[in-house]
Amino acid sequence: MAANLRALAARCTFAVVDKGRSLSDELPQQIAKIDIKDKGLLQELCYGVLRHLPELENDVRDFIKKPFIGKQRVGHFLLLVGVYQIKYTRIPDHAAFNETVSACKPLKCEHLKGVINGVLRNFQRQQAQLVAQNIQPDISKLPAAIAFNHPSWFIKKLQTGYPDSWQDILIANMDRPPMWLRVNTLHNSVEQYLTLLADAEIEHAYIDEKSSAIRLVEAIDVNKLPGFQLGWVSIQDGAAQQAALLLDCQPDDNVLDCCAAPGGKTCHILEFSPKIKAMTALDIEESRLLRVHENLQRLNLQANVIAGDAATPEKWWDGQLFDRILLDAPCSGTGVIRRHPDIKWLRKSQDIAVLTDLQQDILKNVWSLLKPGGTLLYATCSVLPEENSEQVQRFVDENSDAEHVSITSNANDIGWQILTNENSMDGFYYAKLVKKQQ
Incomplete structure (x- = not known):
């Protein structure tokens, strides 16, 4: 039987937030349980919940009568996974409902099926009403931790250190990072490697003049990069270079x-x-x-x-x-x-x-x-x-x-x-x- 991706995402985010485990340690363990074609979706769900955690917590707060605690706690993260799907992915709502509720069984919290189904449907109706009425949420009325999806202590440190640009840093942290390449010039010049990229129909967006680091238009599998296994190129952010x-x-x-x-x-x-x-x-x-x-x-x-x-x-x-x-x-x-x-x-x-x-x-x-x-x-x-x-x-x-x-x-x-x-x-x-x- 195929592993339920929503259950794995709930376990992963629960392990990070409540157990203090690193995502880079936990996620590969969950990826090992699924077909490689599903890797991208599992990563999307885990990264998405962790990026938007305070906001998602706030989204479900009014729909839950009692907080999920103890052995039920993993069900809380399943709920966040469900809300993230509705709010930020193109997954049809009916699929998000069905797959999320079905995840209760492998998580051994089948008694929460009705609650989770009800919360997700209430949230979906609320979202549909906001769209129908063209109402945009006013984040200025929210606590900064919810509005910017960062812990309060960190926001305060940024406000002190960067009074004019702290919001820009927080907003940038919510973006998906670009993919940067470092050309091994012992094999090819940057110009020669750009030709190899062009031949492979891989577009680049920018070349840093100082380091000759190359930023791609879109992230791709490293094995599609010309000569990666031969040591011609590495993945490394432009700043680290x-x-x-x-x-x-x-x-x-x-x-x-x-x-x-x-x-x-x-x-x-x-x-x-x-x-x-x-x-x-x-x-x-x-x-x-x-x-x-x-x-x-x-x-x-x-x-x-x-x-x-x-x-x-x-x-x-x-x-x-x-x-x-x-x-x-x-x-x-x-x-x-x-x-x-x-x-x-x-x-x-x-x-x-x-x-x-x-x-x-x-x-x-x-x-x-x-x-x-x-x-x-x-x-x-x-x-x-x-x-x-x-x-x-x-x-x-x-x-x-x-x-x-x-x-x-x-x-x-x-x-x-x-x-x-x-x-x-x-x-x-x-x-x-x-x-x-x-």
Whole structure:
């Protein structure tokens, strides 16, 4: 018997929101239970519910007499899956009703069939009335968390950090992310690869002048990309592709990539600067280093891959100082919410202080591994100033041998903050620090 997609979506979103599991861990387990042709719909349902969670919760609130708790809790997420289908997909309403109600059996909550059917039909009638009367909901009267589908603590931090553009960031987080390509120039020039894309009838929308990153018009299966399995191209957001350029490795440099998994930046540095002396890719989670090895193998690149904690280099460092260090620090991930909407519900306000302490600790420890005159590039996929410009300013203030080097046209900027969807890129931050000669 085929698995019910709505039941799997309910289990997946329940595991993320109530159990704190990562969507990237949970979703593949559910995808493994279905035919590959249904993968897209299951992803759509899971991502959609997590993107619009507060709004969907608000949509069903008035139709439920008693909240679903305990063993019934998964039924609540089934209800959200049903409402999402009616509101945001082209699935016919009758199919959404039938499939969602049928999901009660595999979820072992058949006693909720009548309630779920009733709520969905009431919601559908309400939506039909609003359309018939041409009534647009006034989001200005809703709490910000519901209106913008983000947790209140995060909204407040954005309002403080970006008083003029906080709404733009929240709106951008709700978009579907674009697909960016990184051409392996050891095989083809960007121009040559564009010709290969054209021959394959794959349209591109934009080429970043700095990095030569290519943004496609539409996302496609990676196996349809010319030479993907041969290592001619990789998938990497345009913002992440700035790292190799900014690090600017020179021939015979000894390079360290801290917190390297899954290895995209490691591989880009090796492609961009093939004459470096050595590359060390470090990550604290040994399981995540499997992806680093896979990427290196596909791209036919070499690196010294080490499982170790950047905060305790004495446990893994061989004593050779590095000329260049990329520190892609552990962070809140708030710049990549559009790719990982579960971040909104997994990350908590109190996590930020813990992360900033960890970032500062790692920064201080890896700084000791850098040669005088060497360069450290600090990077995060966050849009929070506490993790970015404030973090770098604090480090420079506390370390007399650290000099901040401007990488934007404004010399007063502490680093380069890329906001979500700026030039269609993910939210990202870079700061370049040079160790002063003794």
